[in-house]
Amino acid sequence: KAGVTQTPRYLIKTRGQQVTLSCSPISGHRSVSWYQQTPGQGLQFLFEYFSETQRNKGNFPGRFSGRQFSNSRSEMNVSTLELGDSALYLCASRSTSGADTQYFGPGTRLTVL
Amino acid sequence: QKEVEQNSGPLSVPEGAIASLNCTYSDRGSQSFFWYRQYSGKSPELIMFIYSNGDKEDGRFTAQLNKASQYVSLLIRDSQPSDSATYLCAVSGQGAQKLVFGQGTRLTINP
Numbered sequence: 172k173a174g175v176t177q178t179p180r181y182l183i184k185t186r187g188q189q190v191t192l193s194c195s196p197i198s199g200h201r202s203v204s205w206y207q208q209t210p211g212q213g214l215q216f217l218f219e220y221f222s223e224t225q226r227n228k229g230n231f232p233g234r235f236s237g238r239q240f241s242n243s244r245s246e247m248n249v250s251t252l253e254l255g256d257s258a259l260y261l262c263a264s265r266s267t268s269g270a271d272t273q274y275f276g277p278g279t280r281l282t283v284l
Numbered sequence: 285q286k287e288v289e290q291n292s293g294p295l296s297v298p299e300g301a302i303a304s305l306n307c308t309y310s311d312r313g314s315q316s317f318f319w320y321r322q323y324s325g326k327s328p329e330l331i332m333f334i335y336s337n338g339d340k341e342d343g344r345f346t347a348q349l350n351k352a353s354q355y356v357s358l359l360i361r362d363s364q365p366s367d368s369a370t371y372l373c374a375v376s377g378q379g380a381q382k383l384v385f386g387q388g389t390r391l392t393i394n395p
Contacts, residue, residue, distance in 0.1 A: 204381070214328070214372065214385040227381040261327055263383075271316055271376070273383060275327040 173198065175264050175276030183282045189250040192279045196243050196264030203245040204273060205237060208259040217260075220245055221267065249281075257283045287311060288375050290386035299395050303360040307373030307386055310354065317349055317356045318374040318383065321367075328372055332358065363393045 176195045184190050196203050205217040216229040220239035237247040243264075249256055259280050263273035288309045297303040305319075316335055320328035332347040334340045334356065340347045346359040356375075360367055370388040 202381070204383070206383075206385075213387045214374075214383075216382045216384070219381045221381075229382070259327075272318065272330055272333050274330060275320075278327045 175262055175274055177260075177262050177276040177279050179279060180277060181280045181282075183284065184252050185284050186252055186254060188252050189248060190252060190281060191246055191248050192260055192262075192281075194245045194247075194262030194264075194276060196245070196262075197266075197274060200264035200266050200274075201243050202265040202267050203239060203243065204263045204265070205245070205247050206261045206263065206275075207231070208261060208278075209257075214261070217247065252283045254283050257281060286386075287384045288373055288386040290371075290373050290389045292387055293390040294392055295389055296392045296394060297363050299363060299365060299393055301363055303363045303367065303391055303393070305358040305360075305371050305373075305389050305391065307356045307358075308354055309356070309373075309375045309384075311375070311377065311384075312351075312354065313377050314354075314375045315378055316376045317347070318376075319345075319347060319356075319358045320372040320374060322370045322372055322388065324369075331371075360391075365393045365395055367391065368393045 202221045204219040208214045219227040239245045259278045261278045262276045265273045319332045322328045334347040344361045348357045372388045373386040374383040
């Protein structure tokens, strides 16, 4: 099976702009989670989607949002970018039957100038 | 108190020796425990998962879980230079929707 794919792999934006990141989960996986990784805060949970519904949300401001489509692909959006949003954004997919392990995509490296 | 704590290292181990990585967690309701390996500039890669108290072995890797002590560890036998990476401990509750990660332990295997 193909792994989790994320696009784009790298992004450079300026403060105040908005950005949309995309994630395609492993075929058959219906749960998609998003994480932010920074050197200072480590890996932090953003939100999780299952069957187009957000089931869990981390402690991030409302500028961070997401959605999931009927084919399980997911997007996350960050509006009004701040310098502190510079990070590696990781998507993880999980099968909801059997083992509950999450498999990560390669990530999108976002730099905000 | 952080939810998941790891010694940030760096931990330096000679090639061929056993590397021991430790992790403690604060939520007694945690049910699933994971170890991920992350090479510099790459995304986390799942190594092991464990749900029940005791040991679980997979090749050179052994995960150990002690729920009473809220402690999980990873042992790497016959360490190789290719094992040099940051090892992340992650914990989830029922439903496994959200992983809580430790800060990671940087491991260096010296030839």
